[in-house]
Amino acid sequence: MQNLIIILLWSFLCGVAYRLGGVGKPFDTKFRDIGCAFISLITIWSFGISVELGWTVLYLLCVFGTMTTCWEYWKTDDIEWFEWCLTGFFYGLSALPICLSTGRYLGLIIRTIILTIFMPFSNKLQFKAIWDKTDGVEFSRGFMFNITIPLLLL
Numbered sequence: 789m790q791n792l793i794i795i796l797l798w799s800f801l802c803g804v805a806y807r808l809g810g811v812g813k814p815f816d817t818k819f820r821d822i823g824c825a826f827i828s829l830i831t832i833w834s835f836g837i838s839v840e841l842g843w844t845v846l847y848l849l850c851v852f853g854t855m856t857t858c859w860e861y862w863k864t865d866d867i868e869w870f871e872w873c874l875t876g877f878f879y880g881l882s883a884l885p886i887c888l889s890t891g892r893y894l895g896l897i898i899r900t901i902i903l904t905i906f907m908p909f910s911n912k913l914q915f916k917a918i919w920d921k922t923d924g925v926e927f928s929r930g931f932m933f934n935i936t937i938p939l940l941l942l
Contacts, residue, residue: 806930843889876907895942
């Protein structure tokens, strides 16, 4: 029960950080980029996943890199479903340094598949909570990024 509360709390905060990073002024995308990276690292530590310092730094860089990457470079006006699949794929793959450190890969594969499938469908979660109709979309992406971290224990 305690682990469930921990993962829900950190995932909620990761969802908030992800959303704040997409709001614009007065916030900045760094809320997403740095916030999700550190919140996910705290979640990893909360579940007792022990990672050496070098792998930890590499993990933070990978998450930061995936959070800052946007796939709007395909000469279209909007991000297409396959571009969201790429986003989810790389979100999942960003945990590779953790798996290289722990030697556990099954969870990485499952997490990557879940995030690859979820990201294009998250566009359907449009509802306004505070700012605009993308509140639900962006919150759900950050939430799913973090809620899947315990899979790294497999």
